[in-house]
Amino acid sequence: MRRNILVFILLISLIFSLNLALQADSDLSAEELFSQALKNYNQGNFAQADKEFSQLLSDYDLDAGVKFSSLYYLTMTAVKENRTLAAINSLERFEELGYQSAALNWQIGELFLNKAGQFDSADFGRAIDFLEKAQAMGLKSTAFKRDLAYAYRENKQSEKAIGLYEEIIKTSPTAGDYLNLAKLYEKDDYLDKAIKLYEEALIADQVPPSIYLNLANLYQSLGNYSSAVKIYELGIETNPNFAPYYIGLAENHLALNNYAKAEKELNNVLTINKNSYHAYYLLGLIAQQRKEYQKALDYYADSLTYNPDYVRAYLAEGKVYLEQEEFAQAITSFSIAVEKNPEFFESRYYLGLAYYNADQMEAAREELRKALHINDRFQKARDLLDEIEKN
Structure with missing residues (x-):
C-alpha cells in the first residue's frame, strides 16, 4: 500500500514538473524562444530546435521577420536530419507565405544528390528540380554551380553540365572540375579538348x-x-x-x-x-x-x-596449347572461356579453331556460326568457316 502511494506521489511530481517546464516555455517571449531555438540549432540539437521553431509558428503571433526566420530554420533542421519530406513541406509553407530562398532550395537539392551517402541512392531528377529553382532565384556561387553540373552530368544532360563546368573553370576551378569536364568531352569524342583539360588538371592543387x-x-x-x-x-x-x-x-x-x-x-x-x-x-x-x-x-x-572467372586468362592458356598443338587441352581451355562468358565471340572463334585443328569439323562449324551470330563482322571467324564449307 505504502509503495503504491509513493509511486503515485512520484507520478504527480513528474507531471507537475513537466507542466512547469511547459509553462516556463510558454512564458517566454517570441524573441526569447527564437533565441533559445537558434542556440539549440547552432549547437546541433536539431530535434529540440525543431520543437521550438514549431512552437513559435503554432503558438505565437509573430512579426514577419521572426516568422520568416522560424520557417527558414525549421526547414534547415529537417535538412540537417536528412528528413527530406519534412524539409519540402516546410519549404512549401515558407513559399505559400510569399517568401523565397535560393539557399533552402539548394540545401534540399543537395539532399537528393546524396553526396554524403545518407540514402540508398541519389535522385538526380528531383535534385535538378530544386537546384534549378535556386538558379532561377539568382544563386551563382561556384559551389552551387558544381552541384548543379554534377546533377546534370549524372542525369545524362551533358550539354548543360559542360556549360556549367566551363563557367567554373573560368573562375576558381579545382582539379576535379577539369576532370569532370574532360570526362564529358571524352564521352562526346572531343578527345583533343579532353586531353588539354586533363593536362591542365595536372598543374592544379590536390590532383x-x-x-x-x-x-x-x-x-x-x-x-x-x-x-x-x-x-x-x-x-x-x-x-x-x-x-x-x-x-x-x-x-x-x-x-x-x-x-x-x-x-x-x-x-x-x-x-x-x-x-x-x-x-x-x-x-x-x-x-x-x-x-x-x-x-x-x-x-x-x-x-x-x-x-x-577471368576469361582472358583461359583464352591465353588455350592459345599456348594451340601453339604446342595440344588440341584437346586447348579445347578444354576455350570451352571454359565460353562457359564463363557465352556472349564473347572471340572465345567461340578460338574454340572453333581448336576443333578445326583437332579435325572435328562439325563442332568447329557450330562454334564459328555462333561467333558470327554474336558478331557478324568478325572476319577471322567468317574466313575459317568459309574454308570449312569449301571442304
Whole structure:
C-alpha cells in the first residue's frame, strides 16, 4: 500500500514538473524562444530546435521577420536530419507565405544528390528540380554551380553540365572540375579538348589519382603509348604504392614491345598486391612472347587462382596449347572461356579453331556460326568457316 502511494506521489511530481517546464516555455517571449531555438540549432540539437521553431509558428503571433526566420530554420533542421519530406513541406509553407530562398532550395537539392551517402541512392531528377529553382532565384556561387553540373552530368544532360563546368573553370576551378569536364568531352569524342583539360588538371592543387589514370588511358586508346608512359610515371612519383599506375605502365611498355620494362613494372605490382590476377596474366603474355610456354602456363594458372572467372586468362592458356598443338587441352581451355562468358565471340572463334585443328569439323562449324551470330563482322571467324564449307 505504502509503495503504491509513493509511486503515485512520484507520478504527480513528474507531471507537475513537466507542466512547469511547459509553462516556463510558454512564458517566454517570441524573441526569447527564437533565441533559445537558434542556440539549440547552432549547437546541433536539431530535434529540440525543431520543437521550438514549431512552437513559435503554432503558438505565437509573430512579426514577419521572426516568422520568416522560424520557417527558414525549421526547414534547415529537417535538412540537417536528412528528413527530406519534412524539409519540402516546410519549404512549401515558407513559399505559400510569399517568401523565397535560393539557399533552402539548394540545401534540399543537395539532399537528393546524396553526396554524403545518407540514402540508398541519389535522385538526380528531383535534385535538378530544386537546384534549378535556386538558379532561377539568382544563386551563382561556384559551389552551387558544381552541384548543379554534377546533377546534370549524372542525369545524362551533358550539354548543360559542360556549360556549367566551363563557367567554373573560368573562375576558381579545382582539379576535379577539369576532370569532370574532360570526362564529358571524352564521352562526346572531343578527345583533343579532353586531353588539354586533363593536362591542365595536372598543374592544379590536390590532383586526384584518377586524373593520371584517365589521361594515360586516353593516350593509350589513341595509340600514343609513349605519352601514356610519361603520365603513368608522373602518377608513380606522386603515389608510388598505387598498383594501377604500374599496371598501366606495363601495358604501354608491352604495346611498345619493351618486354623487360613491362616485366619490371608487373613485379612492382605484385610487390604491392600479390593477388593481382591481371599482373599474372600480363606476365604470362610476356613469357608466351618469349616462347617460354610452361612459364606462361604457370602465370595463367596463378591468374586464374586469384580470379577463376577471368576469361582472358583461359583464352591465353588455350592459345599456348594451340601453339604446342595440344588440341584437346586447348579445347578444354576455350570451352571454359565460353562457359564463363557465352556472349564473347572471340572465345567461340578460338574454340572453333581448336576443333578445326583437332579435325572435328562439325563442332568447329557450330562454334564459328555462333561467333558470327554474336558478331557478324568478325572476319577471322567468317574466313575459317568459309574454308570449312569449301571442304
